[in-house]
Amino acid sequence: MKIVVLGATGTIGKMSLDVIDKLKDFKLVGVSANVSKDELLKIKRRFPKVKTALSGVKDDEIDFCGENAIEELLYSTLPDQVVVGISGFMGLKHALTASKYAKRLCLANKESIVAGGEFFLKEVEKNDCEILPVDSEHSAVYQLLDGEKSRVKKIILTASGGALRDFPIEKLEHVTPSQVLKHPVWRMGARITVDSATMFNKGLEVMEAHFLFHFEADDIGVMVHPQGKIHAMIELEDGTFKMHVSRADMRIPISYAMNYPKRMNIFEPFSPLGKMELLEADYKRYPALKLAYEILKTGDGARVVYNAADEIAVDAFLKEEIRFTQIYEVVNAVLQNEWPEKLNNYEEIENVDTKAREIAREMIKRWR
Numbered sequence: 350m351k352i353v354v355l356g357a358t359g360t361i362g363k364m365s366l367d368v369i370d371k372l373k374d375f376k377l378v379g380v381s382a383n384v385s386k387d388e389l390l391k392i393k394r395r396f397p398k399v400k401t402a403l404s405g406v407k408d409d410e411i412d413f414c415g416e417n418a419i420e421e422l423l424y425s426t427l428p429d430q431v432v433v434g435i436s437g438f439m440g441l442k443h444a445l446t447a448s449k450y451a452k453r454l455c456l457a458n459k460e461s462i463v464a465g466g467e468f469f470l471k472e473v474e475k476n477d478c479e480i481l482p483v484d485s486e487h488s489a490v491y492q493l494l495d496g497e498k499s500r501v502k503k504i505i506l507t508a509s510g511g512a513l514r515d516f517p518i519e520k521l522e523h524v525t526p527s528q529v530l531k532h533p534v535w536r537m538g539a540r541i542t543v544d545s546a547t548m549f550n551k552g553l554e555v556m557e558a559h560f561l562f563h564f565e566a567d568d569i570g571v572m573v574h575p576q577g578k579i580h581a582m583i584e585l586e587d588g589t590f591k592m593h594v595s596r597a598d599m600r601i602p603i604s605y606a607m608n609y610p611k612r613m614n615i616f617e618p619f620s621p622l623g624k625m626e627l628l629e630a631d632y633k634r635y636p637a638l639k640l641a642y643e644i645l646k647t648g649d650g651a652r653v654v655y656n657a658a659d660e661i662a663v664d665a666f667l668k669e670e671i672r673f674t675q676i677y678e679v680v681n682a683v684l685q686n687e688w689p690e691k692l693n694n695y696e697e698i699e700n701v702d703t704k705a706r707e708i709a710r711e712m713i714k715r716w717r
C-alpha cells in the first residue's frame with residue numbers, strides 16, 4: 350500500500366509516520382510540508398526513498414516546490430492513500446487534489462469538510478475516493494455506525510472542555526495564551542488547543558459530523574467528558590447508548606483510517622478503569638458551540654466564515670492582540686455581514702474565506 354502524508358511535519362503528520370513505521374504493508378512514498386524544510390529532510394533520512402514537496406518555499410534539496418508541489422508529488426508517486434494532516438482552510442484545496450489521485454483519504458483536516466460542505470463530498474465521490482475520518486470523535490462515530498442495524502436517533506461527540514473548563518467564567522477575559530495552551534488530554538497544535546478551550550473546535554466538529562454522517566444539527570449532541578476516554582456515543586431507539594472508549598492517542602484513529610476494515614495490534618494495552626464523567630456543555634462558557642448550531646442551519650457561507658474568522662482571531666489572541674473572549678466576538682461580528690447561502694465551487698468558497706479574513710483583520714486592528 351503506497352501512502353503519502355500531507356502536512357508531514359505537523360502533529361498528525363508526525364504521528365502518521367510513527368504508525369506507518371510500524372505497518373509492514375505500508376510504504377511511505379511522499380511527504381509534504383508548507384515551509385519546514387529541515388524537518389522534511391529529516392524525514393527523508395528516516396525514509397530514504399520518500400519524495401518531498403514544499404508548497405510555501407523553494408529549495409534545491411526538495412523534489413517539488415511551489416504552488417503545484419503537492420499535485421506534482423501525487424502525480425509522481427500515485428499513492429493508494431493520502432493522509433491529509435494539513436491544518437486550516439488550505440487543507441480543502443489539497444484534499445480535493447489528493448482525491449483525484451488516491452482511493453482513500455485519511456482526513457484529519459476538518460476545515461475541508463466544514464468549508465467544502467456538500468461540494469467537497471460530491472467532488473471526492475466523483476473522483477471515486479473514500480473518506481476515512483481521522484478526527485478522533487468522528488473516527489469513533491464511524492466505528493459505532495459501522496454495522497449498526499437499527500435506527501440511530503442521535504450521535505454525541507465528547508469534548509474535554511479544554512484547559513479552562515473549571516476556570517471562573519467572569520475571569521476568562523484575562524487568560525493568557527500560555528494558560529490556554531495547557532490542554533488536559535490531547536497533544537495538539539496551537540490553534541486546535543485554543544479552539545478546544547473556546548469549543549470552536551467542537552463547533553467545527555458538529556458541522557463535520559453533519560456532513561460526514563448525514564445527521565441534522567438537532568440530532569448531534571455534545572457532552573463534556575474530562576477524562577478523554579469516551580470519544581463518541583450513539584443513541585438508539587430503546588434508550589440504549591453505545592460508547593466508543595479508547596486511549597486518547599491520535600495514532601489509534603490514524604491507524605484505523607489507514608487499515609479499515611482491519612485493526613492493528615501495534616498499541617500498548619489500555620484499561621478504561623477509573624472515573625468516566627459526562628457533563629453538560631454550558632453555552633455560557635462556550636458560546637462558540639451554540640453559534641455552530643445556529644450556523645449549521647444558515648447556509649454554506651456562514652460555515653466558511655465561522656472557520657476563517659476563527660483562524661484569524663486565534664492567531665491574534667496568540668500574538669496577544671486581542672483577549673481570549675474576543676475570539677468569539679470577532680467571529681460573531683464578522684458573521685453579521687451578508688454571506689451567500691449556497692457555494693457551488695472552490696472559487697466561490699475561497700472568495701468567502703478571503704473576504705471573511707479581511708473583515709476579521711480590519712476589526713482586530715480597530716479593536717486594539
Ligand code: MG
Pocket residue numbers: 484485486487554
Ligand atoms: Mg476531535
